[in-house]
Amino acid sequence: MAKTPVKTTSDASHVLVERYMNDTEPSIMYKKAGGFTGKVDRWQKIEYTAPTHIIIDAGAVPAGTGDTKQGIGTRIINIITPQTPTSTFHFWAFARDFKLDDPAMTEYLGRR
Numbered sequence: 001m002a003k004t005p006v007k008t009t010s011d012a013s014h015v016l017v018e019r020y021m022n023d024t025e026p027s028i029m030y031k032k033a034g035g036f037t038g039k040v041d042r043w044q045k046i047e048y049t050a051p052t053h054i055i056i057d058a059g060a061v062p063a064g065t066g067d068t069k070q071g072i073g074t075r076i077i078n079i080i081t082p083q084t085p086t087s088t089f090h091f092w093a094f095a096r097d098f099k100l101d102d103p104a105m106t107e108y109l110g111r112r
Helices: 028-034 103-110
Strands: 007-010 014-024 040-049 053-062 072-084 087-096
Touching (some): 028 040, 028 103
Antiparallel strands (some): 040 053, 072 087
């Protein structure tokens, strides 16, 4: 994954970092979460909106299919806001679009 090229674009208030990893082995978490038995096409898109928001869109689909119905997607939301002149609050949330009715998956992901 570290060898995969990263594309970065920006304007006055946004930075977007994108990485697409096709035909790769799924991570341990993706194997468990998505039930993948073969290679996958993965993506990571990280969007920073100044001055406070970072949204990470990541997921995987079976390699070569582009089929999001067979894949998994996640969103990680970070909001950073001042608390005092020398400290900040960092709010964080994780969302997923798979196994929503599976308490074991919820527990597994909560431990990550």
